[in-house]
Amino acid sequence: MRLNHRVRVKDDGRVLVGGAPTRVVYLSEVARRLLVGGILRVTDDTTERLADRLLENGMADPVLAALPAAADASVTVVVPARDRPAALDRLLGSLGSGIEVIVVDDQSLRRDDIAHVVGRHGARLVRLPINVGPAGARNAGLRLVSSEYVAFIDSDMVVDPNTIPMLARHFADPAVALVAPRIAGLVEHGRAGWVSQYEEARSSLDLGRYPSIVRPRAPVSWLPAACLLARVEALDGGFSDDMRVAEDVDLVWRLAGRGWRVRYEPAVQAQHEHRVRIGDWLARKTFYGTGAHSLALRHGHNVAPAVLSAWSVAAVLALLAQRRWSLPVAGAISAITAVRIASKLGRSSHPMRLGLWLTGSGLVSALAQTGELLLRHWWPMTVVGCLFSKRLRRAVLAAAIADAVVEHRRTDSALDPVRFGVARRLDDLAYGTGVWLGAVRGRSAKALLPDVRSLR
Structure with missing residues (x-):
């Protein structure tokens, strides 16, 4: 460890x-x-x-290389497919030999092409009578699985023959139900446009370079269903059939709620064919955003766009006011908070020092989350507010520049800072639009409300 x-x-x-x-x-x-x-x-x-x-x-x-190999692990691969026979052929060819594969055809228009690819690779084909979406298609395949483990892999993925065996090492921990690799972009010749370069560095499916436990409110709070390896006994029916988006988030949170561990393992990578045309790219980001409403109905405050404590809200509001008293008031609030935290850290050798560090970290996090609210989840209200408030315009500009600089450095993007910043803002606008569309259609603002908590 x-x-x-x-x-x-x-x-x-x-x-x-x-x-x-x-x-x-x-x-x-x-x-x-x-x-x-x-x-x-x-x-x-x-x-x-x-x-x-x-x-x-x-x-x-866990250090992946130190975990024992799962030599006797029996795995079935379930692939939900709807058209894209060339991509399916590429995926099946990357899996290697000696593994059972079930391809679920979710009412493809090119049925014969899909059947030809599946037959050539010796996989099992299941045809659905109606289109049920990715969640339903995966569940249809899951019902036919008799092995101990199941891998869900989308047809636009490319994996290595070692991907599944390496991920399976995590099942040495009997509490682990689900594990996923890091998803990188599939680099193809002639497709290195600015959207492709941005997605390579800041894809919605790429959850970063560090391993993590996965659950609500964790730094890695969900896993994309594009590539998952699961313990069959833990799935309890699998994905929610009625969800066409965010079904992967819902599954992770339900498993975590039942006491299972879910792991993200970036030491193993798989490749995904990212959308590189700007229209398709923005539409997909918007589609992802619409899933926030369904998650809010199922999981309440876990889907809140920001989690803030009462003291940090007061400090951030003071700073946003941009008055002469803003810094002194924010400083006083933070100092009082640090003293209160330090009083709870009596077993530490330096409680005040630790209290100041925790308070400072909390304030930085609150400022970052506020910037994300202004630029991403609440951007329609931000636009209206900027028409009337010079202070809000300054705050939004500062947040946009700071976010672009930090993310550009964090991701080591090959894209120049200006185009990266523009792509970052388009990403936020598209996702935020999806959140608002979901909220309007569902007549609920739950997915837009931050979770403000009192000092613990």
């Missing part, structure tokens, strides 16, 4: 700060000695209990 990159070690290794959600953990002397350089080797009951605690807190991640 290795401590998560977001975990901060304080007080000479006696205190860990991090996890999902963020918490402070005090280590016993025995536990501190077992964590050498942030590494924990599981060798007996004591180290196993410590590893389990750190895993569940989201503070540590």
Whole structure:
């Protein structure tokens, strides 16, 4: 096991700060000695209990290369398909031999072409009488699976023959129900336009370079269904048939709610054929946004576009006012909060120092989430507000520039900063439009409301 990159070690290794959600953990002397350089080797009951605690807190991640190979794991691949026979042929060719594959034809217009590809690769074909969408098609395949594990892979993916065996190593932990690889863009000759370059760095399906536990409010809070490996017994019927979008988020959150662990493993990668035409790209981003309404009805505040504490809301509002008193008031609110947090950290050697650090981190997070609200989820209201308020215009400009600079550096995009910034804003506008469309159609603002929580 290795401590998560977001975990901060304080007080000479006696205190860990991090996890999902963020918490402070005090280590016993025995536990501190077992964590050498942030590494924990599981060798007996004591180290196993410590590893389990750190895993569940989201503070540590398994080192994939150190996990035992799942040599006897039986896996069936389920591929939902609707037309795109060339892409399906490419996927089936990438899987390698000796693996059972079920292709579910979800009412393709090119049925014969799909059947020809499936037959040539020796896969099993299931034809649905009506179009049911990706969730329903996956479930139709799942009902035919008799193996211990199932891999759901979309037809526009390309995987390596080692993808599934490497992901299956995570099932050495009996609490793991679902695991997914990092999804990168499929680079094809002649398709290196600015949208393609942006998607390569900032795709909605790419969840970053660091491993993580996956659940609501975690840094990685969902997994794309484009490529998933699951324990069949944990799925309990699979995806929600009535969801045409965000069915993957819903599945992850239901599994987490039942006590299963879900893992994101970027040490394993698969490739996805990203949309590179601007119209298709924006339409897909908008479509993703419409799923927020369905998730809000099923999972309440877990889908909130921002999670803020009461003190951070007060501090951010003071800063947004842009008055002479703004900085002193925000500073006073933060100082009071730091003192209150420090009073709860009596077991730390430096409670005030730790309280200040936690408060500062919370304020930075609140500012980032506020910027995201203004630029992404609430952009229609932001546009109206900017027509009347110079201060809001300044705040939006600062948020847009800061976000573009930070994301450009974080993703190491090959796209120049200006075009990256433009693409980033178009991404936000399209997704935010989808959120509003879902809210208007469903006559509910649940997906637009932040979750403001009192000080814990």
